[in-house]
Amino acid sequence: MGTTLALLYINDGKAIAYNIGDSRAYLFRKNKLIQLSEDHTQAQRLVDMGLLKKSAAANHKDKHKLTQHLGIFPDELIIEPYKSQEINIKQNDIFLLCSDGLTDMLSDDDITVILSNKQEGIGTLAKRLISKALEKGGKDNVTIVLSKVDMIEGFWNKLSIL
Numbered sequence: 822m823g824t825t826l827a828l829l830y831i832n833d834g835k836a837i838a839y840n841i842g843d844s845r846a847y848l849f850r851k852n853k854l855i856q857l858s859e860d861h862t863q864a865q866r867l868v869d870m871g872l873l874k875k876s877a878a879a880n881h882k883d884k885h886k887l888t889q890h891l892g893i894f895p896d897e898l899i900i901e902p903y904k905s906q907e908i909n910i911k912q913n914d915i916f917l918l919c920s921d922g923l924t925d926m927l928s929d930d931d932i933t934v935i936l937s938n939k940q941e942g943i944g945t946l947a948k949r950l951i952s953k954a955l956e957k958g959g960k961d962n963v964t965i966v967l968s969k970v971d972m973i974e975g976f977w978n979k980l981s982i983l
Contacts, residue, residue, distance in 0.1 A: 823842075823887070823890035823891050823892030823893055824842070824890060824891045824892060825840070825841055825842025825843055825844040825887070825890055825891070825920065825921070826839075826840060826841045826842065826844055826891055826902070827839070827840040827844035827845055827846045827858055827918040827919065828840070828846075828918065829846060829916055829918060829968075831910070834909065834910050835907050835908060835909055835910060836848075836907070836908045836910055836916065837904060837905055837906075837907050837908070838857035838858055838904075838905040838908075838916075838918075839858075839902045839903065839904050839905070840858035840859070840861075840902060840903050841861060841889050841890060841891055841900060841902045841903070842860075842861050842887050842889055842890040842891070843860045843861065843862055843884075843885070843887060843921045843924075844858070844918070844919065844920050844921065845857075845858045845860070845917075845918070845919055845921075845924055846858040846905070846916070846917070846918050847916070847917040847918075847919075847932070848908060848914060848915070848916060848917075849914070849915040849916075849917060849932075849933070849936045850911065850913075850914050850915075852933065852937050853933070854929050854932055854933045854936065856929070857905040857908070858903055858905065859903040860878075860884075861887055861888045861889035861890070861903070862878075862883065862884055862885065862886055862887055862888060863881075863883035863884075863886040863888060864878040864881035864883045864884040864886070865878060865888075866888060867881070867883070879928075885921070889901065889902075910970050911970065912970060912971070913969065913970060913971070914969070914970040915936055915943070915946075915967065915968065915969045915970075916966075916967070916968045916969075916970075917932070917936070917950075917965060917966070917967050918965065918966040919950075919963075919964065919965040919966070920961070920962060920963065920964040920965070921961060922954060922959065922960070922961035922962045922963035922964065923950060923951070923954050923963050923964075923965055925960060925961060926953070926954035926955075926957040926958055926959060926960070926963070927950070927953055927954050927957065931953065932950065935949050935950055935953065936950075943967055943968070943969045946967060947965055947967040950963075950965055950967070951963050951965065
């Protein structure tokens with residue numbers, strides 16, 4: 822038994838994403854969704870070795886076989902979280918931290934379409950992501966943290982955790 826983790830470290834206008842397992846961190850900027858994390862799965866390991874295309878990893882039989890997770894036995898492997906490059910935070914950036922319950926049900930394109938709606942608040946966008954994942958089958962728990970940068974009103978305009 823174990824769990825996965827995605828987190829975002831923010832300091833002095835910069836962010837770094839970390840993850841263990843298949844929970845993910847994304848940056849949504851200028852209508853583009855950028856994955857900041859890297860999955861710790863057997864399928865991703867095959868992609869890294871050049872034996873599997875990234876597009877095929879989403880449907881691979883080993884996409885849920887974790888190579889890293891919190892709770893792993895110390896004699897199996899020493900945990901090494903993935904660390905993204907440092908990101909300069911910009912006005913209107915949206916950060917998404919999520920479990921695989923979201924990304925197994927929604928493609929990056931699905932997530933992009935939902936986050937592109939500029940008229941909806943961050944809380945509504947978070948609810949729409951979860952509703953859409955559940956609508957498509959919701960085979961696992963769906964957990965997200967969605968946060969939007971607003972430099973005018975302070976640093977974080979909204980933080981929605983669902």
